[in-house]
Amino acid sequence: MPSHTSATPPPPPQRFPLRPAPWRLPAAMPLAAELDDALEEGENQQLLLLASKGGPALEGMVVGSYCHDVLIRGGRVVGETLGGAAAFVSNVLDAASPREEEEQEAAPFVVVSKVGHDFAYASAPAPARRPPLLCASPTTSFHAQFSEAAASAHAPDRELRRVRACDPIYPADLPDRRFAYGLAVGVAGEVLPETLERMIRLCCAVLVDAQALIRAFDGDGAVCHVSLEDTPYSRILPRVAFLKASSEEAPYVGVETARRRCCVIVTEGRDGCRLFWFEGEARVAPFPAIQVDPTGAGDSFLAGFAAGLLWGLSATDAALLGNFFGAAAVSQVGVPTFHPKMLQAVKEILEDKTTKRPSPCINGTTFTLERSNMHDELHAALREVAMLMSEQHQADPANCNGGDICLT
Numbered sequence: 568m569p570s571h572t573s574a575t576p577p578p579p580p581q582r583f584p585l586r587p588a589p590w591r592l593p594a595a596m597p598l599a600a601e602l603d604d605a606l607e608e609g610e611n612q613q614l615l616l617l618a619s620k621g622g623p624a625l626e627g628m629v630v631g632s633y634c635h636d637v638l639i640r641g642g643r644v645v646g647e648t649l650g651g652a653a654a655f656v657s658n659v660l661d662a663a664s665p666r667e668e669e670e671q672e673a674a675p676f677v678v679v680s681k682v683g684h685d686f687a688y689a690s691a692p693a694p695a696r697r698p699p700l701l702c703a704s705p706t707t708s709f710h711a712q713f714s715e716a717a718a719s720a721h722a723p724d725r726e727l728r729r730v731r732a733c734d735p736i737y738p739a740d741l742p743d744r745r746f747a748y749g750l751a752v753g754v755a756g757e758v759l760p761e762t763l764e765r766m767i768r769l770c771c772a773v774l775v776d777a778q779a780l781i782r783a784f785d786g787d788g789a790v791c792h793v794s795l796e797d798t799p800y801s802r803i804l805p806r807v808a809f810l811k812a813s814s815e816e817a818p819y820v821g822v823e824t825a826r827r828r829c830c831v832i833v834t835e836g837r838d839g840c841r842l843f844w845f846e847g848e849a850r851v852a853p854f855p856a857i858q859v860d861p862t863g864a865g866d867s868f869l870a871g872f873a874a875g876l877l878w879g880l881s882a883t884d885a886a887l888l889g890n891f892f893g894a895a896a897v898s899q900v901g902v903p904t905f906h907p908k909m910l911q912a913v914k915e916i917l918e919d920k921t922t923k924r925p926s927p928c929i930n931g932t933t934f935t936l937e938r939s940n941m942h943d944e945l946h947a948a949l950r951e952v953a954m955l956m957s958e959q960h961q962a963d964p965a966n967c968n969g970g971d972i973c974l975t
């Protein structure tokens with residue numbers, strides 16, 4: 568079990584800086600009091616119908632805390648960066664979600680995250696756009712110790728140690744209304760089982776990163792894993808749409824059991840990823856990248872995958888967008904900066920290959936899983952962009968990561 572407690576929550580934290588988040592609500596959506604599941608299901612269908620008829624863009628909720636990452640190589644600190652899956656996920660959702668022309672900067676989703684007064688990145692793009700809740704406890708902080716040896720595609724390439732932990736995120740911290748989709752992306756056990764349950768009640772479809780469920784910490788803070796089956800999260804799994812795990816986490820998830828409850832995606836580093844569902848599976852090819860920092864690859868994958876679903880892609884096709892953003896993440900240190908021309912090229916490809924409207928298929932009961940007949944074309948088109956991007960980074964590596972990192 569992650570080392571958190573679900574005892575009496577502390578007084579509600581404040582949000583900072585105090586500025587309205589760019590949230591948009593379907594005008595007719597009722598506030599989410601704790602209604603019974605049947606009623607909520609009906610409302611979720613309404614929300615999806617609204618979106619598919621050209622109503623307001625689908626609003627999402629990302630739950631997981633921003634953190635501080637300290638990168639260490641050979642005993643020396645080589646970088647300090649903004650971290651936390653919420654930061655990487657926001658970055659990709661803002662870059663790749665389908666949205667209207669007037670929403671150039673921010674896609675419609677909220678982030679529920681907690682940090683302490685020591686938080687060093689309040690003005691970095693992701694936290695500035697979607698401010699975290701401020702707590703008395705310190706910001707969660709990780710030390711990532713990189714091995715000198717070249718990592719294989721599947722072996723862990725770093726040892727992670729949690730050196731400080733912020734408060735957990737309680738159910739009452741979530742906004743009291745409905746969302747089209749939710750992403751549970753904790754890094755330090757902050758997404759409590761009851762918080763995940765409430766997300767599921769508020770969102771039409773919930774995508775979960777296994778790292779939010781199976782991480783535990785030894786006396787020194789070193790990250791280890793527990794079997795998902797032994798956690799209170801396991802009984803919630805049948806109500807989750809997608810569960811993403813890295814190949815290191817997959818044995819603790821128990822893919823053969825989990826795939827009977829939801830669609831499981833196992834990311835395999837530079838080899839791409841595989842999807843497993845009840846009666847099928849698929850392998851999805853990677854994109855070229857020159858890896859400089861693996862941190863956030865899985866987070867960026869999950870967000871790219873969610874964006875692909877929002878574009879109306881099948882799960883196997885959406886995993887291409889996941890692989891694309893996973894590759895983009897490893898090419899830079901910390902939260903990556905995407906070149907506007909690259910994003911424009913990706914958007915044009917998606918507009919060309921998809922139905923242009925956010926799709927209701929993100930609903931766990933109706934989405935399509937199998938690859939479509941334009942899967943290979945989509946891969947080839949995105950591959951060209953990935954190659955260009957990689958060449959650009961080689962030519963001008965300094966032109967990345969505006970302000971979220973401090974390389975020492």
Ligand SMILES: Nc1ncnc2c1ncn2[C@@H]1O[C@H](COP(=O)(O)OP(=O)(O)OP(=O)(O)O)[C@@H](O)[C@H]1O
Pocket residue numbers: 812813814833834835836837838839840853854855856857858861862863864865866868889890891892893894897
């Ligand atoms: N070296 C690489 N080259 C190309 N793509 C990569 C590379 N590493 C990762 N990716 C992409 O990113 C995805 C996620 O990577 P990975 O499996 O390493 O996740 P992870 O271990 O959860 O990452 P992290 O914990 O560092 O965020 C992969 O499925 C792949 O698509």
Ligand SMILES: O[C@H]1[C@H](O)[C@@H](O)[C@H](O)[C@@H](O)[C@H]1O
Pocket residue numbers: 634635636649650651652653655709727754778862863864865866
């Ligand atoms: O910033 C990183 C990132 O979010 C990783 O996905 C997570 O594994 C680490 O714990 C965190 O420090």
